[in-house]
Amino acid sequence: MGxxxxxxxxxxxxxxxxxxxxxxxxAAVGExxxxxxxKKQVYxxxxxxxxxxxxxxxxxxxxxxxxxxxxxxxxxxxxxxLQDEMIRLNARSPIGGMGFxxxxxxxxxxxxxxxxxxxxxxxxxxxxxxxxxxxxxGAGSDLAGLQTKCEDAGDYFLVNGQKIWTSGAQYAxxxxxxxxxxxxxxxxxxxxxxxxxxxxxxxTVRPIKLISGSSPFCETFFDNAxxxxxxxxxxxxxxxxxxxxxxxxxxxxxxxxxxxxxxGRYDGMRGLTDVAKEYVxxxxxxxxxxxxxxxxxxxxxxxxxxxxxxxxxxxxxxxGGTPTFATSFFKxxxxxxxxxxxxxxxxxxxxxxxxxxxxxxxxxxxTLTRTWLRSKSSTIAGGSSEIQLNIVAKxxxxxxx
Numbered sequence: 001m002g003x004x005x006x007x008x009x010x011x012x013x014x015x016x017x018x019x020x021x022x023x024x025x026x027a028a029v030g031e032x033x034x035x036x037x038x039k040k041q042v043y044x045x046x047x048x049x050x051x052x053x054x055x056x057x058x059x060x061x062x063x064x065x066x067x068x069x070x071x072x073x074x075x076x077x078x079x080x081x082l083q084d085e086m087i088r089l090n091a092r093s094p095i096g097g098m099g100f101x102x103x104x105x106x107x108x109x110x111x112x113x114x115x116x117x118x119x120x121x122x123x124x125x126x127x128x129x130x131x132x133x134x135x136x137x138g139a140g141s142d143l144a145g146l147q148t149k150c151e152d153a154g155d156y157f158l159v160n161g162q163k164i165w166t167s168g169a170q171y172a173x174x175x176x177x178x179x180x181x182x183x184x185x186x187x188x189x190x191x192x193x194x195x196x197x198x199x200x201x202x203x204t205v206r207p208i209k210l211i212s213g214s215s216p217f218c219e220t221f222f223d224n225a226x227x228x229x230x231x232x233x234x235x236x237x238x239x240x241x242x243x244x245x246x247x248x249x250x251x252x253x254x255x256x257x258x259x260x261x262x263x264g265r266y267d268g269m270r271g272l273t274d275v276a277k278e279y280v281x282x283x284x285x286x287x288x289x290x291x292x293x294x295x296x297x298x299x300x301x302x303x304x305x306x307x308x309x310x311x312x313x314x315x316x317x318x319x320g321g322t323p324t325f326a327t328s329f330f331k332x333x334x335x336x337x338x339x340x341x342x343x344x345x346x347x348x349x350x351x352x353x354x355x356x357x358x359x360x361x362x363x364x365x366x367t368l369t370r371t372w373l374r375s376k377s378s379t380i381a382g383g384s385s386e387i388q389l390n391i392v393a394k395x396x397x398x399x400x401x
Contacts, residue, residue, distance in 0.1 A: 007078055011085050018054045019091045020047035027092050036097035038129025038173050048094075055094040056125045062100055065108065069116050070124035076314070097168070099123035099130040101253035103176045103195075106246040110193075110234045119174075119195070132250075133163040133177030133196070133220060134243070140165075141384055143178070144187045144240065148222065150179035150194060157181075157227040159196065162219065165381075169205045169218035172198055178243050181236055193239035193246075195231040202226065211373050213356075247383060248324060251331035254382045270364070272296055272341055276348040289348075296344055302337050326396060332388035335378045342372045 002010075022045055027034065035041065035048050043049040055061050058072060063079045065071020074082065086093075104123050107116055122128040139145040148161025159179055169175065175196050182190030196203070202225035207215035234242040273287075276296055280289050287293040310330065345368060346353040353368055355361025379385045393399045 004077055004081060008081050008085065011082055012088075014058075015085055015089050015091060018051075019089060020051055022047045023051045023092055023094075024090045025092065034097075035095050035126075036129045036168060036171060037095050037099070037123075037126030038171055039127075040171050040173070041126070041129065051092075052094040052126050059124060061095050061126070062104065062120075062124050065104065065120065065124065069108075070121035080314070095126050097129055098132055098176075098250075099128065102132060102246050102250050103130050105249045106176075106242060107233065109245055110242050112230075114230060115195075115233065128173045129168070129171055131166050131169045131172035131175050131198075131218075131220075133166055133175045135165045136162060137164050141387060143243075144191065146178055146180060146191065148177070148179045149183070150181045150192060150227065152181075156229060157194065157232075159194070159202075159222040159225040159227055162221050164217075164219050165208075166205070166218045166220045167216050167381075169198070169220050170207050170215070174198060175203075175220065176233075176246070178239055181239075185237065188240050190237050191239045191243070192236050193233045193242040194227045195233065196222070196225055196227050200225060210377075213370055214374075216374075248327045250382050251327040251388075254331050254334065254378075272300060272345055272348075275345055279349045279352065292344070292347060296348075299337065299340055299344055303341065306333055306337060324395075328383070328388040328391040329396065331382060332385050332392070335385060339375050339378060342368075342375050346372055 035043070035052060037052070052061070056070075059065070059067060059070055060072045060082065062070070063072040063074045063082055064076070065073070067073035072079075072082075100123060104120055107119060111119075119128070123130070133148075134143060134146075136146050136148060138147065148159065148163065150157050150159045159177075161179070163175075163177065166175065175198055177194060177196060178191055179194055180190055181192040184190070198205070202223045204221040204223070206219045206221075208217045208219060209215050210217065233239070273296060276287055276289075276292065280287055280292065282288060287296070313326070313330075349365065349368070352361065352365050353372070355365045355369055357366065383391075394401065
């Protein structure tokens with residue numbers, strides 16, 4: 001077995017040879033431009049499919065997943081080297097989505113061997129795209145209050161109810177969801193975790209248009225939707241345990257923790273300092289607005305410290321996998337500092353940061369407007385900041401209720 005330096009050199013050479021030039025740079029910002037795979041995916045740039053196929057063939061779309069399920073089988077150190085080399089080349093991630101960040105890791109934790117072999121390779125290759133069915137109109141922050149029913153119909157289950165804020169449901173082939181299988185049990189019990197094929201008559205999806213102009217969120221309705229019994233993950237009426245673990249994987253992904261702090265939500269955007277220099281200008285070699293200068297300095301120091309903390313957390317983890325309750329800290333801090341970054345960028349750009357359409361605004365300016373509006377959900381999605389603080393207080397710090 002070669003050294004890590006050998007692996008770095010081999011990885012660098014392979015990426016140089018196989019990453020198309022058009023895949024070296026950030027992807028366009030917009031739900032329709034994201035590569036999430038699945039049967040409904042449209043590849044506007046043919047190079048995106050080439051890049052996905054080449055990375056999937058090596059298992060590098062899921063670098064640390066076991067090779068028997070299509071993954072790359074890399075160690076934590078090898079994975080971080082791959083991340084470093086992709087960043088050095090400015091190579092974008094070939095694919096993303098909930099298959100990689102949420103259901104895949106959860107199946108590795110709780111899935112049967114049959115479930116892993118059925119679903120994981122299709123995630124790795126980009127054949128199947130997933131979405132999440134957790135929140136309901138009457139059960140958002142109080143997730144355990146969900147009422148979507150799942151009834152035993154003999155050889156299969158029947159699901160009836162509604163989910164809301166199901167991100168990407170209009171593009172997804174499958175949905176992982178929490179359902180109530182015992183309405184008489186206490187609300188944290190009697191819940192099961194099931195996988196549902198969305199390509200059936202009993203599933204209806206309606207996109208919800210947001211103020212950012214796109215529709216990443218949807219309402220999803222189940223009317224006697226069929227669920228095969230082999231698609232129950234974990235034990236019947238014990239889905240809350242599975243569901244909580246999935247949320248930890250989600251929060252790890254949202255915060256950038258699963259990349260060891262190497263990739264963040266707004267990596268494709270210009271640096272905050274560079275933007276401020278262009279729009280505010282310099283005086284005596286410093287940003288002309290002293291108050292804004294101080295605010296930007298604090299935010300950039302906080303983000304740098306956050307990234308270093310993520311790297312330390314990854315280094316201290318034996319497997320490099322998702323931690324447990326500590327993910328709430330990373331999710332909270334990452335969401336809040338990211339939101340502050342965009343607010344400061346708007347302050348620096350003034351009215352040019354509020355462009356929606358027209359020649360008086362650049363594409364970057366119009367993208368910022370939509371990104372800023374979209375960022376308002378970042379402190380809610382994946383569990384609100386208030387919920388994360390409660391988890392940190394109770395589960396990490398051990399404070400009394």
